[in-house]
Amino acid sequence: MIRTADQLHTFTAQLLQAAGADQRNAQRVAQALVGANLCGVDTHGVWHLPGYVQAIRAGELLPTAWPTILEEGPAYARVAGGWTFGHVGAEVAMELALDKAATSGIALVSLVQAHHIGRLGEYVELAASRNMVGLVWAGGFAEEQPVAMPYGGRRPVLHTNPLAMGFPAGAETPMVLDFATTALSGVKVVEARSQGKQLPPGCIADREGKPTTDPEEFFKGGGHLPFGGHKGYGLMLAAELLGRVFTGSDTFAERPHGGPIFGHTGTAMIAFRADLFQPLTEYASRTDELEQRVRAVPPALGFAEVLVPGDLEARTREVRQREGIPIPDDLWGRLSELASSLGVEVG
Amino acid sequence: MIRTADQLHTFTAQLLQAAGADQRNAQRVAQALVGANLCGVDTHGVWHLPGYVQAIRAGELLPTAWPTILEEGPAYARVAGGWTFGHVGAEVAMELALDKAATSGIALVSLVQAHHIGRLGEYVELAASRNMVGLVWAGGFAEEQPVAMPYGGRRPVLHTNPLAMGFPAGAETPMVLDFATTALSGVKVVEARSQGKQLPPGCIADREGKPTTDPEEFFKGGGHLPFGGHKGYGLMLAAELLGRVFTGSDTFAERPHGGPIFGHTGTAMIAFRADLFQPLTEYASRTDELEQRVRAVPPALGFAEVLVPGDLEARTREVRQREGIPIPDDLWGRLSELASSLGVEVG
Numbered sequence: 001m002i003r004t005a006d007q008l009h010t011f012t013a014q015l016l017q018a019a020g021a022d023q024r025n026a027q028r029v030a031q032a033l034v035g036a037n038l039c040g041v042d043t044h045g046v047w048h049l050p051g052y053v054q055a056i057r058a059g060e061l062l063p064t065a066w067p068t069i070l071e072e073g074p075a076y077a078r079v080a081g082g083w084t085f086g087h088v089g090a091e092v093a094m095e096l097a098l099d100k101a102a103t104s105g106i107a108l109v110s111l112v113q114a115h116h117i118g119r120l121g122e123y124v125e126l127a128a129s130r131n132m133v134g135l136v137w138a139g140g141f142a143e144e145q146p147v148a149m150p151y152g153g154r155r156p157v158l159h160t161n162p163l164a165m166g167f168p169a170g171a172e173t174p175m176v177l178d179f180a181t182t183a184l185s186g187v188k189v190v191e192a193r194s195q196g197k198q199l200p201p202g203c204i205a206d207r208e209g210k211p212t213t214d215p216e217e218f219f220k221g222g223g224h225l226p227f228g229g230h231k232g233y234g235l236m237l238a239a240e241l242l243g244r245v246f247t248g249s250d251t252f253a254e255r256p257h258g259g260p261i262f263g264h265t266g267t268a269m270i271a272f273r274a275d276l277f278q279p280l281t282e283y284a285s286r287t288d289e290l291e292q293r294v295r296a297v298p299p300a301l302g303f304a305e306v307l308v309p310g311d312l313e314a315r316t317r318e319v320r321q322r323e324g325i326p327i328p329d330d331l332w333g334r335l336s337e338l339a340s341s342l343g344v345e346v347g
Numbered sequence: 348m349i350r351t352a353d354q355l356h357t358f359t360a361q362l363l364q365a366a367g368a369d370q371r372n373a374q375r376v377a378q379a380l381v382g383a384n385l386c387g388v389d390t391h392g393v394w395h396l397p398g399y400v401q402a403i404r405a406g407e408l409l410p411t412a413w414p415t416i417l418e419e420g421p422a423y424a425r426v427a428g429g430w431t432f433g434h435v436g437a438e439v440a441m442e443l444a445l446d447k448a449a450t451s452g453i454a455l456v457s458l459v460q461a462h463h464i465g466r467l468g469e470y471v472e473l474a475a476s477r478n479m480v481g482l483v484w485a486g487g488f489a490e491e492q493p494v495a496m497p498y499g500g501r502r503p504v505l506h507t508n509p510l511a512m513g514f515p516a517g518a519e520t521p522m523v524l525d526f527a528t529t530a531l532s533g534v535k536v537v538e539a540r541s542q543g544k545q546l547p548p549g550c551i552a553d554r555e556g557k558p559t560t561d562p563e564e565f566f567k568g569g570g571h572l573p574f575g576g577h578k579g580y581g582l583m584l585a586a587e588l589l590g591r592v593f594t595g596s597d598t599f600a601e602r603p604h605g606g607p608i609f610g611h612t613g614t615a616m617i618a619f620r621a622d623l624f625q626p627l628t629e630y631a632s633r634t635d636e637l638e639q640r641v642r643a644v645p646p647a648l649g650f651a652e653v654l655v656p657g658d659l660e661a662r663t664r665e666v667r668q669r670e671g672i673p674i675p676d677d678l679w680g681r682l683s684e685l686a687s688s689l690g691v692e693v694g
Contacts, residue, residue: 071624073451073452074421074422074451075421075422075451075452075453076452076453076619076623078624104420104421104422104423104451105420105422105423105455106422106423106453106454106455106617107453108452108453108619108623110623110624133588133589133593149644149647150641150644150653151653151654152646152647152650152652152653152654153641153644153645153646153647153650153653154644154645154646154647154648155644155645157640157641157644158641165581165585167585167588175581175584175585175588177578177581177582177585179578179581205647208647208648209645209646209647209648209650210647210648227575227576227578227579228574228575228576228578228579229574229575230656231524231526231574231575231579232574232575232578233656234512234522234524234526234656235524237522237637237641237655237656238512238514238522238524240637241480241514241522241634241637242480244633245630245633245634245637246480246621246623246624246630247624248624248625248629248630250633251625251629270453270617272423272455274593276423276455276457276593277418277425277457277593277594277595278595278598282595282598283592283593283595286591286592286597287588287592290584290587290588290592293504294497294500294504294505294584297496297497297500297501297502297504298500298501298502298556299499299500299501299556300496300499300500300501300552300555300556300557301501301555301556301557303499303500303556305499306497306498306499306500307498307499308584309577309580309581309584
């Protein structure tokens with residue numbers, strides 16, 4: 001099944017409105033989900049719709065709420081998402097950080113009381129599009145269902161705690177990092193299990209803390225391992241400290257809002273002007289030069305080329321904007337069924 | 348050979364003054380080097396003295412210079428290190444960031460024209476000691492002698508580009524991350540070669556970009572690999588973008604200052620108040636709780652315990668403050684010889 005981005009956006013927005021969202025929120029979430037599908041990050045796209053509708057029905061997600069600013073200074077603010085779709089609060093928070101950074105040079109905005117904020121890369125891409133560097137850390141997912149082991153440990157107490165960094169460029173693609181601090185994202189373990197496949201070595205551990213490639217072990221008391229050993233573990237803890245502890249998100253937990261995963265989460269965002277110390281053109285041309293320098297490196301055995309983080313997403317976006325977004329049949333079936341149950345015509 | 352921290356500090360400061368440093372700079376560098384030895388990071392300690400003296404003699408390091416502030420706003424500044432010891436400029440830069448963050452909530456200070464700044468962890472520990480979160484990225488080491496391959500590439504174009512993050516705590520040890528974005532530090536490859544040892548798998552590659560454990564391959568056109576695959580590679584590029592490109596350090600290159608490694612380097616530092624969104628006691632007790640939670644995890648097979656980043660350094664510091672700092676005989680021989688050649692009495 002192929003849908004154009006416009007078709008998928010309209011469908012998503014209609015479905016969300018039928019599920020109780022107001023127009024403004026429905027439009028924003030459709031933008032975020034279809035944007036993730038467009039750049040190939042399908043794990044953060046319309047695949048989530050059934051879960052969001054379920055969260056609305058369970059009172060975990062308030063589909064007509066809107067974020068509020070809890071406190072602010074010239075270079076910082078804390079935003080409460082109001083338990084609406086996390087994509088709404090996270091965009092408001094990053095926009096606020098960008099506005100403040102335009103004046104102060106740098107700003108920090110934190111977000112609490114947010115449901116799933118989706119693809120972190122979207123927010124640092126937004127920063128980059130305004131000629132700002134953007135940094136995002138998210139934590140607090142593990143309060144009820146920890147899934148990630150600390151380095152050297154045998155019991156999950158942490159989570160996939162992601163981080164993202166985005167850098168504007170000139171003629172080249174903005175560099176965008178956006179990754180889980182676990183070796184794998186949660187979806188990949190579920191997929192491998194359902195497809196009867198093994199996982200790459202070093203990504204999950206069994207309940208003894210011993211690395212394994214068998215996804216079944218994950219569900220028998222095992223867990224994710226941090227990427228990159230003790231270094232990735234350190235970054236996982238940093239995302240927990242910045243996302244949950246520093247933002248004070250625990251104080252804003254209000255079950256059932258946020259559900260089992262998002263009830264305690266928080267996000268810290270930093271934005272600063274790329275032209276803080278030199279004209280933007282100079283910053284941009286040096287960034288382009290660095291990107292060109294690494295792409296010019298001949299590939300190692302087993303690789304086709306050297307990429308800059310964000311290249312794959314940019315390429316996929318170009319292709320899917322032209323050729324449409326492929327939706328697996330089983331997912332389209334579930335989405336169509338959901339739409340029908342809500343009285344939305346499936347286009 | 349065992350020396351107390353005080354003995355080693357006096358020796359180091361005297362040696363540096365004899366080599367041309369003024370008292371203020373000599374004291375600061377002694378503090379930095381002995382501080383690194385105290386916490387067990389011997390690769391960033393007095394081992395560097397012969398190299399610094401050589402750099403002074405070569406006109407790469409100006410031992411009586413002092414940093415200047417090139418530009419500043421309430422929440423940002425750029426500092427020129429004046430090509431003196433990097434430890435001097437980096438401390439001034441972090442102190443400035445902490446002062447500004449105390450008022451603005453968050454601040455960003457960059458440093459250019461600095462020789463080796465030493466252990467990054469020291470600067471984020473300084474931030475943590477003032478109840479600030481500190482972030483540091485350094486780049487620009489590869490302009491003349493690149494040693495690190497990009498992910499999927501077969502030619503070195505980058506470097507060990509380190510990053511550090513420090514978080515104040517309450518009763519617990521502040522969490523301090525401080526690591527190279529290569530899998531290994533440069534010193535470890537040199538050591539393995541001279542001792543005829545193999546390296547752990549996945550840390551370096553030969554000139555075809557194929558991972559190898561043979562340190563000889565590193566010196567035959569091979570290079571470091573990023574830690575943690577494409578994620579660590581992304582962080583290596585981020586440190587290059589923040590440390591060199593964003594700070595504009597290339598513009599300040601003035602050979603022979605900085606020598607082949609430090610001539611183009613720059614450092615970006617961000618500091619923000621840990622109590623920006625809640626009373627410090629609340630932030631601190633939640634941080635303590637997180638540290639306790641991970642330390643309470645039973646160890647995996649092959650591990651003795653679960654640690655928080657910074658624990659090992661804190662423990663070593665305690666031991667070495669009590670029992671003194673062990674200096675390998677060959678190193679002590681070289682240092683004694685250097686001291687004698689400078690007319691410094693070896694205590």
